[in-house]
Amino acid sequence: MxxxxxxxxxxxxxxxxxxxxxxxxxxxxxxxxxxxxxxxxxxxxxxxxxxxxxxxxxxxxxxxxxxxxxxxxxxxxxxxxxxxxxxxxxxxxxxxxxxxxxxxxxxxxxxxxxxxxxxxxxxxxxxxxxxxxxxxxxxxxxxxxxxxxxxxxxxxxxxxxxxxxxxxxxxxxxxxxxxxxxxxxxxxxxxxxxxxxxxxxxxxxxxxxxxxxxxxxxxxxxxxxxxxxxxxxxxxxxxxxxxxxxFVAQFVGETNFLPAKLAGGRLTFAGGDGPAPARLPEGWRGRVALRPEHFTRVAEAGAMPVLAGRIGDVAFHGGSYRYVVETEKAGRVIVQEQRRHGADGPVVGAPVTLRFSLERAAFLDG
Amino acid sequence: MSPRVVRIALALWFCAVVFFLLFPLVFLIPLSFNESEILSFPPSAWSLRWYRVLFTDASWSGALWLSVKIGVLVTILSVAIGTASALAIVRHRLPGSGLLYGLAIAPLIVPGIVIALGMFMLFARLKWLESLTTLVLAHTVVAVPYVIVVVSAALRNLDETIERAARVLGADPWRSFLLVTLPALRPAILAGAMFAFFASFDDLIITLFVSGAIETLPLRIWNDLNLRLDPTVAAAACVMVAMSMAGLGIAEIARSAGLRRLRTEQADG
CATH class of the missing domain: 3.40.50.300 (P-loop containing nucleotide triphosphate hydrolases)
Known part of the structure; x- marks a missing residue:
């Protein structure tokens, strides 16, 4: 030009x-x-x-x-x-x-x-x-x-x-x-x-x-x-x-859904429970929508909600990994993980514990 | 059988078919250059005298000129009617457009003798026989379907969004048609025009029924065969063959050029 x-x-x-x-x-x-x-x-x-x-x-x-x-x-x-x-x-x-x-x-x-x-x-x-x-x-x-x-x-x-x-x-x-x-x-x-x-x-x-x-x-x-x-x-x-x-959660980006309900001030869902978000009414039933990057692989469970499972297929994406976890209680979960220098990547077949924060999740009725 | 044998067999078969199709010409061409007064084969001496007769004798050259004139008029009419019909059928999705299309191209399928007989009875009742206008109209009936078939095929292949693009970028429907649709259809229209011209130029049957005393070139040949037989017939036939081959060649080149352009459009599209 x-x-x-x-x-x-x-x-x-x-x-x-x-x-x-x-x-x-x-x-x-x-x-x-x-x-x-x-x-x-x-x-x-x-x-x-x-x-x-x-x-x-x-x-x-x-x-x-x-x-x-x-x-x-x-x-x-x-x-x-x-x-x-x-x-x-x-x-x-x-x-x-x-x-x-x-x-x-x-x-x-x-x-x-x-x-x-x-x-x-x-x-x-x-x-x-x-x-x-x-x-x-x-x-x-x-x-x-x-x-x-x-x-x-x-x-x-x-x-x-x-x-x-x-x-x-x-x-x-x-x-x-x-x-x-x-x-x-x-x-x-x-x-x-x-x-x-x-x-x-x-x-x-x-x-x-x-x-x-x-x-x-x-x-x-x-x-x-x-x-x-x-x-x-x-x-x-x-x-x-x-x-x-x-529909939006699924069409825009990828989403993992966890069926959940709110009772007695606690949000309970397949695999665990956590503090209830303020905007949800008592007795709410619906699904927690979590993006693949909302999960973190951890060595042991802490205060935050966790899902346990086994790593399935792993795809290498250059700057990140994307992999499937077959969880014991919530079915298949898709996880995206940033690569960190010096850290071990996910290994196919390995047991894994995933931690996530409810603050970043979306809550969908019904 | 090995592929090689099959290929050779097919090539031989193709040559046989071509020979069979062109066999009459093998006789005709030498005859037209014959020196002799009678149609004898093989010719004893060569000459162009029958071509001279064809182009100078008033009845022959008049018939040739008349056939060309009728052919041109039929072509103009057929292109206008056929292109408009193709647009109506393909673009505007009229109710029953499949039926309309079938009716419009029916003259391609209905036996020529039936059409000719029908026209004879119609025009006789109207007292329209023996008129040049009638002959042009009659030929147009059998020529229009060629234009419709070729142009509507091209129109179906033409991406409608280029017409939408023209409209949204500021062209009214008429200018969009003139500047975008028509140029894209030009090869097909040219091909259709060639087919239409020769549908008229070659026609004998309909002309026999409705023309009366108007003698086109095919009719002149026909009449000549009934009276006597001189090699001018062969010369006239050769001129017709040459014109047909040139015309169909042009049509085929136009058609394949149009297809090629369409294909490069779509290949990367």
């Missing part, structure tokens, strides 16, 4: 008006008897990076497609910058969009692809080519304007698609699983690039993914969805640390 071009590219696009706030107000989408989206309401601040996270069929793509105008909602209203766009045709909504399948126009070269939104907006040819070049520089593809899409790698194509989506300085950028078709290393590098681009142009981003790692790494807020409903909205740390229900 030519440094001066990149610089100009950044400056040229910084002039954009920043991100527009978005509101979904009671959106429902029915397909016959099936509700793909149910009373979906959400307010997104201007410039925010919000991720819709969920498995396929959770309604995340439906919500995005309703915002883009590909699908008409059965009920409800969508607003961008406080103005209802529900009845506006797609091309008038002025949003940028990146698709999983890149969706570059195969017969146009990279420059014409990137300049396409400007052409649709009546920008003269010389200016739109200059601005396309700036946008390409921003995604580190300066000088690729003359190539055809089929001459590029998958990662390059998706960067062209990004340049095309931001070239007209939209105040809203929609990304529909943009990294889904790329391999792992490239995905991680592209996550940083997308965040970088967003920081520079300041647009509001709605990012759809089923990859919880991506959601945790990139988002200001995550909207966890399943079966057309919002399960939880919160910052990545809030969603990870305090999942509001078992």
């Amino acid at each position: 030519h440094p001066s071009l990149a610089h100009r590219g950044a400056k040229g696009l910084q002039a954009s008006a920043g991100g527009a706030p978005i509101s979904f107000a009671g959106i429902t989408k029915r397909y016959g008897p099936v509700e793909a989206l149910r009373e979906f309401s959400l307010d997104i601040a201007g410039g925010e990076f919000v991720t819709f996270l969920g498995p396929s069929g959770s309604g995340k793509t439906t919500a995005l497609n309703i915002l883009a105008g590909f699908i008409e909602p059965s009920a409800g209203d969508v607003l961008i910058g406080g103005v209802s766009i529900t009845r506006l045709p797609t091309e008038k909504r002025n949003v940028g969009m990146v698709f999983q399948s890149y969706s570059l126009f195969p017969h146009m070269d990279v420059r014409d692809n990137v300049a396409f939104p400007l052409r649709m907006r009546g920008v003269p040819k010389a200016e739109r080519h200059a601005r396309a070049e700036q946008a390409l520089a921003m995604v580190r593809l300066a000088g690729f304007g003359g190539r055809k899409p089929h001459e590029l790698s998958g990662g390059q194509r998706q960067r062209v698609a990004c340049a095309r989506a931001i070239v007209f300085e939209p105040r809203v950028l929609l990304m529909d699983e943009p990294l889904g078709a790329l391999d792992l290393k490239l995905r991680e590098a592209m996550q940083d690039e997308i965040k970088e681009v967003q920081r520079r142009i300041g647009c509001t981003v709605i990012y759809v993914t089923h990859d919880q790692g991506e959601a945790l790494a990139m988002s200001d807020r995550i909207v966890v969805m399943s079966e057309g409903r919002i399960e939880q909205i919160g910052s990545p740390a809030a969603v990870y640390d305090s999942p509001s229900n078992a």
Whole structure:
């Protein structure tokens, strides 16, 4: 990349008006008897990076497609910058969009692809080519304007698609699983690039993914969805640390569940008991949700609750180990352990005592 | 049997099939360059005189020109109707689109003589026989299905999200179609157009029933065979074969170029 071009590219696009706030107000989408989206309401601040996270069929793509105008909602209203766009045709909504399948126009070269939104907006040819070049520089593809899409790698194509989506300085950028078709290393590098681009142009981003790692790494807020409903909205740390229900606990990160109940001021669960957390009422029944890194392998039981068992499969992860413990009373537990210098790692088949703190656990009803 | 033997056997079989298919041409081509007045094989001396007759004799060159003219008109009509039909069937998911598709391509399956007879009775009642317009319409009926088949196949392979991308990036439906969908379909439309042209250019049966006194090239050949037999027929036939091969060659190149592009799109996609 030519440094001066990149610089100009950044400056040229910084002039954009920043991100527009978005509101979904009671959106429902029915397909016959099936509700793909149910009373979906959400307010997104201007410039925010919000991720819709969920498995396929959770309604995340439906919500995005309703915002883009590909699908008409059965009920409800969508607003961008406080103005209802529900009845506006797609091309008038002025949003940028990146698709999983890149969706570059195969017969146009990279420059014409990137300049396409400007052409649709009546920008003269010389200016739109200059601005396309700036946008390409921003995604580190300066000088690729003359190539055809089929001459590029998958990662390059998706960067062209990004340049095309931001070239007209939209105040809203929609990304529909943009990294889904790329391999792992490239995905991680592209996550940083997308965040970088967003920081520079300041647009509001709605990012759809089923990859919880991506959601945790990139988002200001995550909207966890399943079966057309919002399960939880919160910052990545809030969603990870305090999942509001078992679905979120399982879908975002890994979770071990211990059935438990609160009686006589003590929390009892399979394998032990501990002091009752203040927020739980007497007589509560439910499950204690513990992340794999909440456990510590110890030589002998102390004051904290413990689980005893035997180590099953051990996977070496570079900086950490991840292993399965077959416990005597609580079934299989997945443990993640940081490697410590000079300490022995977990040994397959060895007996083990796991200690954990209830302070970091989440408590799920039912 | 070893794979090698199988391969050789298959190659021989393929050669036999090709020979069988092209056998009539083996006679026709030398005959068209024959010096003699009668269709005799093998030719005793070589000459281009029958080609000269073909291109200078008013009845022959007129028939050739008329066939080309009808073919071009049929092609234009078929491409417009066929492409629009393919879009309606594939993209807009009309109720009963499977049935519609079947009906639209029925002329490919229904025997030509049946279609020709039906048209004859219809046009006779309407008193539309012996008109160039009628002939063009009649040929279009059998030419449109080729365009529908080829274009709808291409449309099914075309990733719908590129049209969505065009829309969301600011193109209204019409510009999205002109700037994105149509260029992507161009190879298929070209291939369909070639098939449509030759469906008309080669047609004899329907022309026999509805054309009356209008003499297209196939009809001219047919009439000539009934009256006398001179090597101009062979020359005309060779010109038709040459045009067909060129046209189908173009269509095939366009089709495979389109497929190749699609494949590279998907291979890394």
